[in-house]
Amino acid sequence: MDDQNKNLILATALSFLVIMTWFVLFPPPEQPVDPNAPTATDSATADDGVITPSAGAGGEGAADVAAAEPAAVDVPRVPIDTPSLAGSLSLQGGRIDQLSLKNYRQTLRPGSDIVNLLQPVGSAAPYYALFGWAASAGLNPDQVPGADTIWQVETGDTLTPDTSVTLVWENGAGLTFRRQISVDTDYMFDIAQSVENTGDATVSLAPYGVLARHGEPANLKNFFILHEGAIRMVDGELTETDYDDLEPANAQEKIAVTENGWTGFTDHYWMTTLVPADNSGAKIRTFHNARRDIYQTDATLNSQNLAPGQTISVSTRLFAGAKEWEAIRNYQNDEGVEGFLDSIDWGWFFFLTKxxxxxxxxxxxxxxxxxxxxxxxxxxxxxxxxxxxxxxxxxxxxxxxxxxxxxxxxxxxxxxxxxxxxxxxxxxxxxxxxxxxxxxxxxxxxxxxxxxxxxxxxxxxxxxxxxxxxxxxxxxxxxxxxxxxxxxxxxxxxxxxxxxxxxxxxxxxxxxxxxxxxxxxxxxxxxxxxxxxxxxxxxxxxxxxxxxxxxxxxxxxxxxxxxxxxxxxxxxxxxxxxxxxxxxxxxxxxxxxxxxxx
Structure with missing residues (x-):
């Protein structure tokens, strides 16, 4: 056997062995059908069990199981209509909890339904975003809007790229909370929260955003080559955690953000992500509430003192949509969401895949x-x-x-x-x-x-x-x-x-x-x-x-x-x-x- 044939056989056999090993470890999965789970009405009868942040003594953000009231019957909704998204937000908690992707179908079959991303409590797979203020000095938890607070619409009747919607809620103790929600033509929402103190005492409270997912997604692929689960970027460091590796609620890790960060959940093709506008001092945590089987990530900013006659405001962005390379690149390069392209799982060979x-x-x-x-x-x-x-x-x-x-x-x-x-x-x-x-x-x-x-x-x-x-x-x-x-x-x-x-x-x-x-x-x-x-x-x-x-x-x-x-x-x-x-x-x-x- 000459050396040329030896080397050729060696190289071919090595290629065969590597590809065979790859095939065994990472078999091509079935092409799953994205389930379009039926959406129930807003007459859910059980609390959502979401864990909301509390500001604590210094805005540290300890975990508190919210004493959520049963979801209200026939809560009004505000429609969402953009070139990319269709859905609605609930006035119960001001939740963004009903969202579908207009440009993507479940299958190639004619008449296939569009892909559902977010769904409300009471549906087969609840998945939603919450925003609010955590009570600190001078306030009780029931004096700040919670997961089941019923908001009122102050301005706007439909959320579109051209028209924002403003919600308002008064706590009856001198604080008026407003939430202005806007959205672009792709998948980024901007939630501007403000609170006005018309009372006679200084209070302290901390703004937060929450993403909650009840149970693992039905179409979870569990494929080694693909990450599905929690994802966050903090000060340039990307962390990916599978659902079954998340810490329980009483042992969750709080990550301090020095300069910039974002956190969320990623699926094969879709993603939801919280992007605090004021990242300095934010605390990010991700965990699994095993009792309720809820996967949750949230971002809490430092407590802010609010004197009588003052108004404070803060913005948090929410990405909820398809992981389109061009859109995500624009958010990273043009809108300052650092490392956002890394939300696409480029893998170990990122220097080649990118x-x-x-x-x-x-x-x-x-x-x-x-x-x-x-x-x-x-x-x-x-x-x-x-x-x-x-x-x-x-x-x-x-x-x-x-x-x-x-x-x-x-x-x-x-x-x-x-x-x-x-x-x-x-x-x-x-x-x-x-x-x-x-x-x-x-x-x-x-x-x-x-x-x-x-x-x-x-x-x-x-x-x-x-x-x-x-x-x-x-x-x-x-x-x-x-x-x-x-x-x-x-x-x-x-x-x-x-x-x-x-x-x-x-x-x-x-x-x-x-x-x-x-x-x-x-x-x-x-x-x-x-x-x-x-x-x-x-x-x-x-x-x-x-x-x-x-x-x-x-x-x-x-x-x-x-x-x-x-x-x-x-x-x-x-x-x-x-x-x-x-x-x-x-x-x-x-x-x-x-x-x-x-």
Whole structure:
């Protein structure tokens, strides 16, 4: 076995082992349907059990289980209507608790409902935002608005990007609380809270914002490659915590913010986040109220003294929507939400996934089709790696030319492995050939493959992105199937994620296997039977192994194989070696003689 074939098999086997390990650890999940849980009326009969901050002696923010009253019957609501959002806020607590994403559907089926994000108490999966003031010196908890306080509308009847809504509540002891809520055309709310002291005593109170989620989300994927759960950024440090790793309510961690910070919950494609406008001195905490099974994060600012005749105000922003890269980038770059792009889970290879997605996003902006953009991205990646590929393929061509000389060395050395290695190294040095250089392009493809897999799986822009014909969602596996002869027979194909789906693969995986097989035919089959078997099976093993991966990833792999085929063919010909592709294909179909026939 010559060194070139050894290195090629080593690199191929290593690639196979890494991808196989990845496939076992991180199997492509079924494409889940985002549940559009039914929304109940506002006549809930149980308290929400949310834990509201209390200011304490110095605004420290100890945990207090709110003595929440039963939710009121038929509480009025204020509609929310923007180009991106539809829903309403409840006058009970002034909660933002009913929100759907206009531009996103649960599935690709015609008439599919839009995605629900926030839902009120009494629904199947309550998830909402609360804001208020925590009582400190001179005040009792019932003298500040709580989770179930009934507010009145002072101005505005519908919340839109052009019209804000102002709520008002008086505590009957000289304090008037107002809450002005506005929203932009994307997903950012601004909640400006103020309190006016018309009494005769100085009081102290601290503003806060709360996000509460009752139970884990129904569509939780529990997929290692993706973070779902609590997320926060404090003074440049990102912290991600899974739901099952959150501390209980009586042991929650309070994180002090020195300069900037935000906190929230992130799903696969959607997110809610609190962004205090005045971050200095804020306290952020995230925990699980196990008794109520409520996951909660909140941000509390320092207590403020309010003298008679004074008015104080503070703003907190709420992001509630889709994790669109462009929108989140604008909030980070233009509106000062530091590190907001890191709310998208770029993973360990962030130094590759971020630029790859940036390039893919801009290609899609020019081309207008994400599938063709993936192919264009592949061309660019191959162009960047061309100098290395050129050197590798030149080395492979020279190795072919040296094959006769290498056979002579093997004959001379016989069983003397030390002499064989010494003469081989001398030959490589004399001819300026590096036998390991052929492995580098293959090895470099591994982190690029993983990074692109991450980009396709995690980023919202690939969700439901069509390419051509039957490929309507590049983030999902190829829906075609040999099972029904790709739609010729009337029965449906196997369900995604099932065993049958792994066996009865679609058109794209089949093309992938053929492209890998053709790439092998640039070189004659190795003479060693073990090598022949590995090379014969590898394209088809990869075909079935990657058949249930996202279509976008398979498109990349096919494009990469075809471009590599062209590059290798042209470069090897330029070095005087003419690959006999058709001859190698013919030889692969010849019947191999049995040992006793030789």
């Amino acid at each position: 630029p790859i997605f940036w390039l893919l996003h801009n290609l899609n902006a020019m081309i207008g089709n994400m599938g063709w953009s993936i192919i264009a991205l592949t061309l660019i990646i191959k162009a960047v790696l061309l100098p290395l590929a050129y050197k590798s393929y030149v080395s492979m061509a020279k190795m072919k030319e040296l094959q006769p000389e290498m056979e002579k060395i093997k004959e001379r050395a016989g069983d003397d492995r030390q002499a064989l290695q010494k003469e081989m190294m001398a030959l490589y040095k004399k001819e300026k050939v590096n036998p390991a250089s052929g492995c580098l392009p293959i090895l470099l493809q591994i982190p690029i493959f993983f990074s692109l897999y991450k980009v396709i799986f995690v980023t919202l822009e690939l969700r439901h992105a069509p390419w051509i014909g039957w490929i309507k969602d590049l983030s999902a596996p190829d829906p075609s199937s040999i099972y029904n002869l790709w739609g010729v027979f009337p029965w449906a194909g196997p369900e995604p994620g099932s065993i049958l789906a792994l066996i009865f693969i679609g058109i794209l995986p089949l093309i992938l296997g053929i492209s890998m097989w053709l790439q092998q035919k640039l070189n004659p089959a190795p003479t060693d039977p073990t090598q022949q078997m590995i090379f014969a099976w590898m394209p088809w093993v990869f075909m079935f192994m990657l058949g249930s991966f996202a279509s976008g990833l398979v498109v990349y792999w096919i494009a990469n194989n075809m471009i590599t085929f062209g590059q290798q063919y042209l470069i090897m010909r330029s070095q005087g070696y003419k690959p006999d592709v058709f001859g190698n294909i013919k030889s692969s179909f010849r019947k191999k003689p049995k040992p006793d026939e030789k």
